[in-house]
Amino acid sequence: MRYFNPETMTEVLPGMHDMIGAVGLPDDYWFFTQTEMPEGKMLAVNEHGEPILVEVSFSEGELAG
Template identity: 70%
Template sequence: MRLFNPETMTEVIQGFHDTAGAIELPDDNWFFTSTEIPEGKKLAVNNSGEPILIDISQLAE
């Protein structure tokens, strides 16, 4: 089970971090397979609290 905190946009490790507000993500979620955010992208959270990547240009809109 992999946990993600949509407020802090970080991985949550049970027994080490506070799990309040964390959501469970599937093990194959891209957030756990990528080591860095691609250039021109920014980490954001969708309506379900899951991590998504958005274009930095979308922030100006």
Template identity: 60%
Template sequence: MRLFNPITKTEVIPGIHDTSGAIELPDDNWYFKTYEIPAGKILAVNENGEPVLEDIIQTEE
């Protein structure tokens, strides 16, 4: 299992980072398999603190 911080939206490495508030994600979670966020998407966090990709909403000015 790997750790994810839903506040900073980053991976947490025990012994290097503070693990308080981090949640466990399986090693095969998409977050650890993707090197770049796809075009038109943004990294967000769902109600469980897990990383999700959401569509970028553009507002008219």
């Protein structure tokens, strides 16, 4: 079992990090197996505190830059 902190969106290591609020995830959960973010995606958290990938969306003002 590995752990994820939905507030900081990082892995939590027992004995090194505060476990308050950490969510247990299987060792083979996608978050622990990918090395980079797929293009057009960003990290978010679902209602269960689990990491998910969502589509990046830009507002019209952000595109004008």
